[in-house]
Amino acid sequence: MRRYDDGMAFVPPPASVTVDLVALTVHQGGLAALLVRRGEAPYRGRHALPGGFVRQREDLDQAAGRELAEETGLAVDGVYVEQLASYGHPRRDPRGRVVTVAYLALVPGAPAVRGGGDAARADWVDLDTDAAIPSGLAFDHARILSDGVGRARAKLEYTPLATVLCLPEFTVAELRLVYESMWGVALDPRNFHRKVTRAEGFLEATGRTTGRNGGRPAQLYRRGTARLLMPPMLRPDPS
Amino acid sequence: MRRYDDGMAFVPPPASVTVDLVALTVHQGGLAALLVRRGEAPYRGRHALPGGFVRQREDLDQAAGRELAEETGLAVDGVYVEQLASYGHPRRDPRGRVVTVAYLALVPGAPAVRGGGDAARADWVDLDTDAAIPSGLAFDHARILSDGVGRARAKLEYTPLATVLCLPEFTVAELRLVYESMWGVALDPRNFHRKVTRAEGFLEATGRTTGRNGGRPAQLYRRGTARLLMPPMLRPDPS
DNA sequence: CCAAAAGTGTTTCAATTACACCCATGA
DNA sequence: TCATGGGTGTAATTGAAACACTTTTGG
Numbered sequence A, B: 001m002r003r004y005d006d007g008m009a010f011v012p013p014p015a016s017v018t019v020d021l022v023a024l025t026v027h028q029g030g031l032a033a034l035l036v037r038r039g040e041a042p043y044r045g046r047h048a049l050p051g052g053f054v055r056q057r058e059d060l061d062q063a064a065g066r067e068l069a070e071e072t073g074l075a076v077d078g079v080y081v082e083q084l085a086s087y088g089h090p091r092r093d094p095r096g097r098v099v100t101v102a103y104l105a106l107v108p109g110a111p112a113v114r115g116g117g118d119a120a121r122a123d124w125v126d127l128d129t130d131a132a133i134p135s136g137l138a139f140d141h142a143r144i145l146s147d148g149v150g151r152a153r154a155k156l157e158y159t160p161l162a163t164v165l166c167l168p169e170f171t172v173a174e175l176r177l178v179y180e181s182m183w184g185v186a187l188d189p190r191n192f193h194r195k196v197t198r199a200e201g202f203l204e205a206t207g208r209t210t211g212r213n214g215g216r217p218a219q220l221y222r223r224g225t226a227r228l229l230m231p232p233m234l235r236p237d238p239s
Numbered sequence C: 001c002c003a004a005a006a007g008t009g010t011t012t013c014a015a016t017t018a019c020a021c022c023c024a025t026g027a
Numbered sequence D: 001t002c003a004t005g006g007g008t009g010t011a012a013t014t015g016a017a018a019c020a021c022t023t024t025t026g027g
Helices: A060-072 A141-158 A161-165 A172-183 A189-198 B060-072 B141-158 B161-165 B172-183 B189-198
Strands: A016-027 A030-038 A051-053 A080-087 A098-106 A119-126 A203-210 A218-223 B016-027 B030-038 B051-053 B080-087 B098-106 B119-126 B203-210 B218-223
Touching (some): A016 A141, A016 A161, A030 A141, A030 A172, A060 A080, A060 A119, A098 A141, A098 A161, A161 A172, A172 A218, B016 B161, B060 B119, B080 B141, B098 B141, B098 B161, B141 B161, B141 B172, B161 B172, B172 B189, B172 B218
Parallel strands (some): B016 B098
Antiparallel strands (some): A016 A030, A016 A051, A030 A119, A203 A218
């Protein structure tokens, strides 16, 4: 931090800035999060969110994309990334004052991941039972993960975000599975079908069908052009 | 940043962290934001959001509350504050690498404010016409202000947040004015009344009335106990 | 033909809209 | 008693939930 005005230059307290990622996917009918094993101190050997220090000439969003690629080997395109929140408790990191900017990443299809950088290894970890977030996460990462899952669940209600958890072409049943996995509820297939196919700009028909499974082949769809904020979305009873 | 493990200690890039506040209120039937005149370089004399450096032993939320009090003289209790987003473009601040964590504050009643700290003066500035955000704001504060207004508008749709823009006791008409000011639309007074008084936990009757104006005295209400996430909220046609 | 999954039609019910109407006060 | 804003009743419309039923495939 260089001086700016006069001899009385105020020196701001030094800090470091990291990014951490809550990367979620739908995996065998359940929600899963991407966790790494830390290869370095502190918290060496513990589960943690992928992430790391922001570089000198890097924007926060860039840093998030870079860390995702470095520590997990995922290609950034095809992954939806948005900023989640920042965490800055003075003693959240034993190395000193570290403020982290957390990102939420939604990854279609649970692709294979590999470790890299600070991460000894990276894996998709199931979050089946509601509060079954792996205990013993490094730093305040349990809290961040929990916030990320909450944000993702909430946003499915009023945005067309569920489509980013599907591969580029998908069936209505696959899309329904995303909602059911994220919320842990069963949705009526008939009503769900009508709702998503009627919603303007939500889905775009490809004309093709798929026929792998036992029954009638399903239509294949692409993500529609509608971007965020699409209020009349679906949601089970608030019970 | 002290060393942690061995002689190879990685030195993270130094940075500073600030908090900035988008403080909004409803003022004479319109939305207004709190802006300061900067008393120090850089951008001395320009409009800016209130804010400043986070101290060494301070959590981010604490820093936001402290800056709000210091630069504007507002008491923090009675003001709703939530984290908005973080901004970290490498050259967003000419003094060096400064990442800012922005907060959204909703202030009832447009109370008088005064400058203090880095702020030469502080004032409520009307945001009448949609994009009439004062040009020439310091740093990237125009963008941050715009994001804050967007967040506040969106959240009225699906949370009972509008009540925090009213004084502790308020009438249904005053609450309606908040929605109308924030969205720039007219709402049907009759239907609005039913909706908010029926909604479970939204309002709490005090039993008292007010009779200052020309017509029938209105019931006075307090904020109900319902906290965030209350989906069936009100919203004009998506036109 | 049967099982299985996709997709449609129809009834029922609840929420929202539009608007006529009544209530309580000050001048 | 009139103007003014507060508050209620009610019919028409819309959207969601429940579920019977038809369609299209593989064995």
